[in-house]
Amino acid sequence: MLATFLIGLREGLEAALVVGILVAYLRRLDRRDALPKLWAGVGLAVGLALAIGAVLTFGAYELTFTAQELIGGGLSLLAVAMVTWMIFWMQRAGRTMKATLEGGVDRALTAGGLWALVAIGFVSVAREGIETTLLLWSMVQSFGDAPSALLGALLGLLAAVALGWLISRGALRLDLRRFFAWTGGFLVIVAAGVLAYAVMDLQEAGALPGPFTAAAPIDAATGAVAVGAAGFPFGWAFDVSSAIAPGGPLAAVLQATIGFMPAMTWLQVTAWVLYLAIVGAFYVRGLRPRRRSAAPTPRPRTEATPLSQQGAS
Numbered sequence: 001m002l003a004t005f006l007i008g009l010r011e012g013l014e015a016a017l018v019v020g021i022l023v024a025y026l027r028r029l030d031r032r033d034a035l036p037k038l039w040a041g042v043g044l045a046v047g048l049a050l051a052i053g054a055v056l057t058f059g060a061y062e063l064t065f066t067a068q069e070l071i072g073g074g075l076s077l078l079a080v081a082m083v084t085w086m087i088f089w090m091q092r093a094g095r096t097m098k099a100t101l102e103g104g105v106d107r108a109l110t111a112g113g114l115w116a117l118v119a120i121g122f123v124s125v126a127r128e129g130i131e132t133t134l135l136l137w138s139m140v141q142s143f144g145d146a147p148s149a150l151l152g153a154l155l156g157l158l159a160a161v162a163l164g165w166l167i168s169r170g171a172l173r174l175d176l177r178r179f180f181a182w183t184g185g186f187l188v189i190v191a192a193g194v195l196a197y198a199v200m201d202l203q204e205a206g207a208l209p210g211p212f213t214a215a216a217p218i219d220a221a222t223g224a225v226a227v228g229a230a231g232f233p234f235g236w237a238f239d240v241s242s243a244i245a246p247g248g249p250l251a252a253v254l255q256a257t258i259g260f261m262p263a264m265t266w267l268q269v270t271a272w273v274l275y276l277a278i279v280g281a282f283y284v285r286g287l288r289p290r291r292r293s294a295a296p297t298p299r300p301r302t303e304a305t306p307l308s309q310q311g312a313s
Helices: 002-028 032-058 065-111 114-143 146-168 176-204 249-258 266-287 307-312
Strands: 236-239 263-265
Touching: 002 032, 002 065, 002 114, 002 146, 002 176, 002 249, 032 114, 065 114, 065 176, 065 266, 114 146, 114 176, 176 249, 176 263, 176 266, 236 266, 263 266
Parallel strands: none
Antiparallel strands: 236 263
16 A cells, blocks of 8 residues: 555656646646646546556456466556656656746647647646556556555545645645655666566466476476576575465565565566666666766966957968
8 A cells, every 4th residue: 555655646746746837837828718628638648547447457357367467467567668767757857847848838829729738738647647557557466455555546646636736836845856766766666576577477378487387497306396596597586475475464565565575486586686776776877966077177368369460460
């Protein structure tokens, strides 16, 4: 619940700030007549996110187990890709977001088309909406407690709307740079866990080699899939199910926050470690302030040559 609350809060606050910038700019231009078009686009984006969530939730039960695992793994990979792109996009474009949005509104108002403003509202919110839907769906699939997860996400979204409204009214000051920096780091960890879950889905479907395929190394003593060093590379990296119950609250908390599962394959662990190492390093690097180029060394002053002498020479 805490993990999905933070995801709903971050993604919802991104969308709320974008909409707040657009609404404030239209009001500053005294173009309140264009607000219904903007809100129509926002409503369409929210409707699209809800529709995608409904299809993902209720549309896979008629499929075979293998097909469900393939779709689940593929959508989880898509969620990881979208989250990764949005994290770095916010780092790069966050400083110029306001000017970019206001420029888009100016072009839409100049063109005078109905669909231009609708499109701005739709695109501005649809990115966060689709990303949030895919990420939440992947997390619910991974640790199973759908009611608590969805309640946490809903509370996060409501809190984001309230914070966005207070910020737009000037009633609340929030260090957005620090907020997005910390929540962005949290999303990197969550995305690593979703990636590990996607690998498990694809292994269960047979799309990747693992404990469920003929490539799994077998322990000669027990006849089961090997665990530990003997299970490398397509067996189990570890199995602590006897100490941490797979369906217990501790397992749910660990899986929702850091992507830990009581039993993980070597491919899962490898994907998790590589994602954190590579994406985490680039993310931390992007947080560092850019060094300004050293100022050029001033040249010694010389007496100016009179224009008459310049012409003569």
